[in-house]
Amino acid sequence: MAHLEMQNITVRFGGLKALSELSFDINAGEIVGLIGPNGAGKTTVFNVLTGVCRPVHGDVRFNGESILGRRPHEIFSMGIARTFQNIRLFSKMTAAENAMVARHCRSRKGVVGAIFKTPSQRAEEAAIMARAKTALAFMGVDKFADTAAENLPYGLQRRLEIARALASDPKVLLLDEPAAGMNPSESSELMKDIARISGLGIDVLLVEHDMKVVMGVCTRIVCVDRGVKIAEGEPEEIQKNPRVIEAYLGQPATP
Numbered sequence: 001m002a003h004l005e006m007q008n009i010t011v012r013f014g015g016l017k018a019l020s021e022l023s024f025d026i027n028a029g030e031i032v033g034l035i036g037p038n039g040a041g042k043t044t045v046f047n048v049l050t051g052v053c054r055p056v057h058g059d060v061r062f063n064g065e066s067i068l069g070r071r072p073h074e075i076f077s078m079g080i081a082r083t084f085q086n087i088r089l090f091s092k093m094t095a096a097e098n099a100m101v102a103r104h105c106r107s108r109k110g111v112v113g114a115i116f117k118t119p120s121q122r123a124e125e126a127a128i129m130a131r132a133k134t135a136l137a138f139m140g141v142d143k144f145a146d147t148a149a150e151n152l153p154y155g156l157q158r159r160l161e162i163a164r165a166l167a168s169d170p171k172v173l174l175l176d177e178p179a180a181g182m183n184p185s186e187s188s189e190l191m192k193d194i195a196r197i198s199g200l201g202i203d204v205l206l207v208e209h210d211m212k213v214v215m216g217v218c219t220r221i222v223c224v225d226r227g228v229k230i231a232e233g234e235p236e237e238i239q240k241n242p243r244v245i246e247a248y249l250g251q252p253a254t255p
């Protein structure tokens with residue numbers, strides 16, 4: 001059974017069909033790339049999968065269960081985490097605090113425990129801190145644990161965003177243009193990181209304009225154009241698919 005399924009999803013913004021009957025799956029152990037020209041609907045797919053955007057038609061299933069209509073925080077708690085095209089860290093908070101916020105979604109203590117700091121509350125805080133630090137270490141930003149996010153260089157902020165998502169122990173990680181603004185050595189590190197994340201047993205959906213990253217790390221690629229799936233397959237097939245080339249170049253692949 002597919003881990004995460006988009007089934008015939010249609011999203012409208014007024015007169016515009018941002019997604020049109022779009023279907024694709026993410027199976028356990030996969031790194032799926034979602035590509036397409038600007039405005040193709042890639043971010044809208046993320047917004048549907050995370051409960052931010054409600055489709056007018058279709059279903060989203062996670063482990064066989066429909067998650068349509070669930071609130072974003074519920075979906076996050078179920079194990080679907082994301083990063084954003086434009087970094088969305090809590091800029092004044094430290095790297096560790098940013099990662100701890102994500103981990104709090106798994107907190108079992110209620111308001112009373114939080115106010116009175118019961119021993120079990122303190123123990124849970126320590127566990128949250130420990131998990132946050134492990135996630136920071138995994139992404140190589142643990143030595144900046146006490147640095148405010150806004151004081152980190154851009155490339156490290158991107159890594160911290162991924163660390164924060166990982167701290168929630170996701171089953172599926174949605175990465176929205178993680179290589180944007182990275183230099184070639186940072187993006188090549190990122191490719192290794194994505195493979196390591198997959199090695200943790202986390203399925204990955206990657207939206208990325210840097211084709212070297214997409215082709216280098218994805219096991220399967222879905223290409224959308226104007227909200228419609230135009231191709232799906234392994235990187236080698238996608239690279240030579242005429243419809244994909246046409247969508248990117250805006251002209252037929254053959255003269």
Ligand SMILES: Nc1ncnc2c1ncn2[C@@H]1O[C@H](COP(=O)(O)OP(=O)(O)OP(=O)(O)O)[C@@H](O)[C@H]1O
Nearest residue numbers: 013016018036037038039040041042043044045085
């Ligand atoms: N909230 C919204 N209201 C109206 N139109 C929207 C909204 N969000 C997206 N759109 C439109 O839906 C279409 C798909 O947008 P989306 O951001 O999903 O594309 P994208 O593939 O992520 O593009 P990019 O690569 O430029 O980030 C675009 O035409 C966009 O202008």
